[in-house]
Amino acid sequence: MTSMQVVLPDGKKLELEAGATGSDVAAAIGPGLARAARGIRVNGQLADLFSTVPEGAEVAILTDRDPEVTNLGRHTLAHVTAQAVREYLAAEGHDPAAVKMGIGPVIENGFYYDFDLPRNLVPGDLPEIEKRMRRIVKDDLKLRRYSLPREEALDRYRRLGDPYKEELISDLPADAPITFYEQGGEDGFTDLCRGPHVPSTGLVPKHFRLMSLAGAYWRGDETRPMLQRVYGVAFNTKEELEQYEWQLEEARKRDHRKLGRELDLFTFADDVGPGLPLFFPRGEIMRHEMETYVRDIQTRYGYEHVWTGHVVREELYEKSGHIENYAGDMFPALEDGETRFRLKPMNCPSHMTLFNQRHHSYRDLPLRYAEFATLYRYEKSGELSGLTRVRALTQDDAHIFCTEEQIKEEFGLALRLIRETLDTYGMTDYYVQLSLRGEEGKYVDDDEKWSRATQALRDALEAEGVDYLEAYGEAAFYGPKADFMAKDALGREWQLSTIQVDFIQPARLQCEYIAEDGSKRTPVVIHRAVTGSTERFMGVMIEHFAGDLPLWLAPEQVRVVPISDRHRAAAEKLVQRFTDAGLRTGLADEGERMNAAVRDAELLKIPYIAIIGDREIEEGTVSFRSRQEDAQNGVDVDAFTRHLQESSRTRTLTVKPLGS
C-alpha cells in the first residue's frame, strides 16, 4: 500500500494511504471533524466525502457552517424527490419501472427533477410526495457511491427500459467514470449521478418545499419528448424559506409582465413572434431614458459611440469563430443564393471590423467603442420569459481596445462606471464574481498573460473596494471576466453587468496597432456591458421598483387634474408650462370627474398629480399628490416646477421633499 500527501487549509501536510476519500481525510484529522464533515473542497472544487483525493491536493473539510454544503444537500434532495415520486406512483399501482428519469440538478435556492411518468402529476400530488420525502429524510438513509464499467451501466438501463439514462451514459467521454449514488441499500433508490452529495438523506436542508410543475423538453430540445419537471426549494432555516415565499408572492405582484400591461409599457404579438417585444409610447420613453442615461455616463467616462447596424455577412462570424462556437444561439441565416447574412448576436466582430478600417498607433489606445445595438439571439421559445429572456436584446455594449498594460486602469474605470450606474438605480447590494481559469485545458495557453491579467483585475477590484468572489474554472476560453451579481429590492440576485478580458478574438480578426517601438501588436479587447440589455434591465427595474419608477424614468412625470371643468383652461396652461420646462406632462381626460382622474393617474403610477382649482388659479399655485413625497397644497408653480426638474435632472431616487 503506497502513501500520499494532501495539503490542509492551514498549510499543514497530511499523510494518507493512496486512494483516500474525503471521509478518510476528515477521519485522519479527528473524530469530531469526521462526524461534522458533509463534503470537501479539493483544489477549489466542491466534492463529496465519497470522492478520492489526488496526491498533493489542497483539501478543506466542509461542515454545516460552510454555505456550499447547502447545495450538496439540495442535490441529494433531488434524489429524495425521485425516490418519493417512484414510491408514490407505485403505491397507486403503477409499475416502478414505468417511472423514468431525466436529470435532477441543483438550481438557485433548490433543485428540480425531470420525469417521464405513467401519468401526469398535478399540483395536488405535491404535498403527498413531500410527505414521502420527509419520511425518507427522517430515515436518514446512508448514501453509497460506486462506479460501473460502461457496458454494465448501459446494460442496467437497457434492462430497465430507461432511454434517458442510457443516452446520458452513451454521451459520456470514453474515459469518464460512470458513477452511481445509492441511498437506502439495494432496495432503496439508485441514480446515475456525478455527485456531489451529502453522506445521508438526513443531512439535507430541512426546510424544503415542492413548488411547482412544468413541462421541459428532454435536453431542452423541442424535437425530443416533453418530460415533467418537479421544482423544489430547500433552506437550512424556517426564516429563509419564509423569506423566499414572501419574495415569491411579492414578485408575483410585481411581475413585470403584469405591470407592463397595467402601465402600458410593452406587449408581445403573435404576428410579430415570441421573444420579440413591442414597446408602447410609455415603454419607449422608459427605454429611451435608460439608454440616454447610459449614453451620458459613457460619454463622461471617455467612451465613444459607434453604429454598426443589425446584419452582417456570415463570413465575419466564420472568422471570429462565432459560427463554430455560437451558431446554435443565432437566428438562422438570410440567404439570397450568393451571400449569406446573419443577424448580429453580438457587437464584438463589428466593432473590431470598424477598428480595422483605420490604422492605429499606441497613442490611439485605449479606444472605447460603445453601441446600443439590438442583438438577435435565437433563444428557444420555451425559455422566453417577458422582457427578462427575449430574442431581441439591446445591449449597452462596449469594446475597449487597449494594451496589456492598460488592462488594470481600464478595468477600474469600467468598475467605477458600473458602480455609479447601479447606484443610480438603487442596486447597491452587489458583489463581483471574478471568473478565473481552472486547471483544465480549454484556455489559451499563455500562462504569463493570464496571470498578469488576473492580477490586474484583482488589483483593480481591491483599489475600487468592490466585494468579490473568485470562481475558478469559470472564465471564458478567451480570458478572465468579472460579473456583477446585484440584489434587487426583493433580495433576488441578477447577473447584470459584465467586464470580460479577451486575448483571442482581436487576433482572429487581425486587429493591430503600431507600438511605440514601431512593431505591430494585437490589442487586448475588454468586452463590457453596464446594465446588460435594455429590455432585461427594464424588466428587472419594473419589478425592483414595483412599477413606481423614479421621476426621471417615469413615462409621464406629472398629470394635471382640474378640480372641475371650468378649471380646464388653466389646467391646459399648466400642462404647457410644465412641458416647456421639459417635464413629461399629461392632462386628465375631458369631462372626467376629479376623483376618477386622480384614480386613473394612480393606476398608471404617475409620480406627481398636480391639482388646480379656484384657489390655485387665484394664487398662482398648485396642489399636488405624489407617490414620492407627502402631498402639499398651494405650492408656488415655479418652485414646484424647479423641484421636479431638479429631481429629474439629478436622477434621484429619494426625493428631498419640497420646501424641506
Add this chain to the structure above:
Amino acid sequence: MTSMQVVLPDGKKLELEAGATGSDVAAAIGPGLARAARGIRVNGQLADLFSTVPEGAEVAILTDRDPEVTNLGRHTLAHVTAQAVREYLAAEGHDPAAVKMGIGPVIENGFYYDFDLPRNLVPGDLPEIEKRMRRIVKDDLKLRRYSLPREEALDRYRRLGDPYKEELISDLPADAPITFYEQGGEDGFTDLCRGPHVPSTGLVPKHFRLMSLAGAYWRGDETRPMLQRVYGVAFNTKEELEQYEWQLEEARKRDHRKLGRELDLFTFADDVGPGLPLFFPRGEIMRHEMETYVRDIQTRYGYEHVWTGHVVREELYEKSGHIENYAGDMFPALEDGETRFRLKPMNCPSHMTLFNQRHHSYRDLPLRYAEFATLYRYEKSGELSGLTRVRALTQDDAHIFCTEEQIKEEFGLALRLIRETLDTYGMTDYYVQLSLRGEEGKYVDDDEKWSRATQALRDALEAEGVDYLEAYGEAAFYGPKADFMAKDALGREWQLSTIQVDFIQPARLQCEYIAEDGSKRTPVVIHRAVTGSTERFMGVMIEHFAGDLPLWLAPEQVRVVPISDRHRAAAEKLVQRFTDAGLRTGLADEGERMNAAVRDAELLKIPYIAIIGDREIEEGTVSFRSRQEDAQNGVDVDAFTRHLQESSRTRTLTVKPLGS
C-alpha cells in the same frame, strides 16, 4: 368617315375626324400653332403629335414654352445618340448589325442609352459621337411613327439578330400596340419605342453633352449580360448646361463618400457587406443629433415614439400584402424549419399590430406613432451608392391613425413639421408633388373617399401656403400622397419627406376603433417621414453643407489648441469647462505644434478652434478661429461658451457674430 369631338384647355370643343392625331388638332386650331406644336397633353398625359386622340379627350397643344417639351426632345436625343453610335462604329468598319440596343429612356436632366457593341466605348469616343449627333440634329430629320403586328415586329429583330428588342416585344401584353419611330426615312434610324418624341431631330434641346459611360446589366438583372450605357444631358439654354456642369464639379468636391472618409464619419467594410454602413464615433454623433432633433420636434408636435424592433414573422407581411407586392425589395427570409422571419422593410405593419394590441375609441384619435427603426431593403448591389442608397436605412417614420375627417388637420400638421425641419437644415427651396389617382383601374374604387381626401390635401397645402404640383396617376394604390422635393445648396433636387394617405392597409390588418355612435370603424392611416432616412439625409446634408456642418450637428464643436506645451494644463482645464457646458470638445495632440494642430482641426472642419496662450490665461479669455464667423482674440471665456451653447441649442445656421 365619322367625326369626333375633343375639349381644349379653354373649354371649347373642337370637331375632328375620327382617328385625328395631335398634329391634326393643332392644325385645326390654326396654322401658327401647327408650326409651333411640339407635343400634346391628352387627359393630363404627355404624348406626341403622332398620337391619335380619343373621342371626348381634353387636349392641350404643347410648344417650346411648355417645360415638358424638353423631355420629349431628350427622348429623341436618346435615339439620335443611338443613330450616331451606330454610324460612328460603322465608320470604323464594324458591321452595323453588331450594334445592338437595349433601352434609351429620359432621366433627370437628360437621357441614356444601353448598347451591346462590337467594342467597348471609352471616354475619348464621346466627343466624336457628339459631333455626329450635332450633324443629325442639324439635318433636322423628320420622325415617323408606325405600328407593326407582333409577329412582323419580332421577325424584324430576329432577322437583325437583336435579342434585346425581341425580348422587349415578347414581354409586351398581347393587346399592346407595337410602335416604332423612324428618323431620316428608311435609310436613317428606326427604333422600337413607345414614344413620345418631338416631331424632328432639329427640335431637341440644343445644349447637350454626352457625360459618361457605365456598365449596366440588361434589365438591371445581375445574371443577364452587361451592356454599355451612354449618359447624356440636354438643356434648352447654354446657361442651364453650364449651371449643371458647375453643379457636377462642385458635387464631386462635396461627394459625401469622400467627405465621409476625410471627416471620419462612416465607412463600409467587405466583411459586413455592401450597402450596410458602419459609423465611426464622429458619424454616430451626427446621426444621433439628427435623430434627437426629429425626436424633439415630433414630441413637440404631439407624436409618441414606439419601438418595434427589426424582425417579424413572415405571416404579418402576408396579411399586409407586402409579400405579394414588395417581396423583391426585402431581404431573404430567416427560416428555422418551422417559423419564417423577415427583416422589417417598413414599419407600418408593426405599428398597426401595436395599435391592435389595445382597444381604441374615437377619443384616442388621432394617434401618432413615430419610430426610428432601421429598416432593411435588399437594393441590388449595383444600385448601392454611399449613404444615399443603402440596404440599412433608419427612417424617421410615423403612422398617424385618424378618422377621415381628421385627414386635413393631420396632413396640415405634418406639413408644418416638415417645413420647420427642412428650414432648420437650410433646405428652404422646395415644392410638394401631390400625387393623385389617374384614370386607370389600379386604385381602390371608393371615388367619394378619394375625392374628399384629395380635396383635404389640397386645402391643407393652400392653407399652409406650400407650392405644389399635381401629378395625376402617380398616387400609390392605397391613397394620394405628397412628396417634398427640396433643392440643396447646389440646386439639386431630392425627394425627402413624404406624407401618404392609406385607405387600404388598416383594413387588411383589421385595425379598428369604436366611433362616437358605437359602431366599429377602420381608421385612416397617414404614413409620414420627415427627413426620409437618417443615412440618406446625412449623405445629402454632408454635400449640402460641403462638410461644414452647423454647430449643433458638428461631431466636435470646438477644439482647444494651446499655443505651446506650457499652456497645455490651461488648455485641459478649458476642455473640461467647455465639456461641462455641454459642448463637444477636443484637444490638440500632445506635443503637436500650434500650426499643425490648427491645420488638423481645419481638415476635420471643426467649427471653432479655441487658442490659449499667455495672454489668454492671464486675462481669462480665449482667442478663436471659426468657419462660421470672423476670428476674434481675447474673448471672455464665459461669453464664448454661452455664444456656442446658444448657437447649438437654437440649431442656428447663420451664427450671429459674438459681440454683435
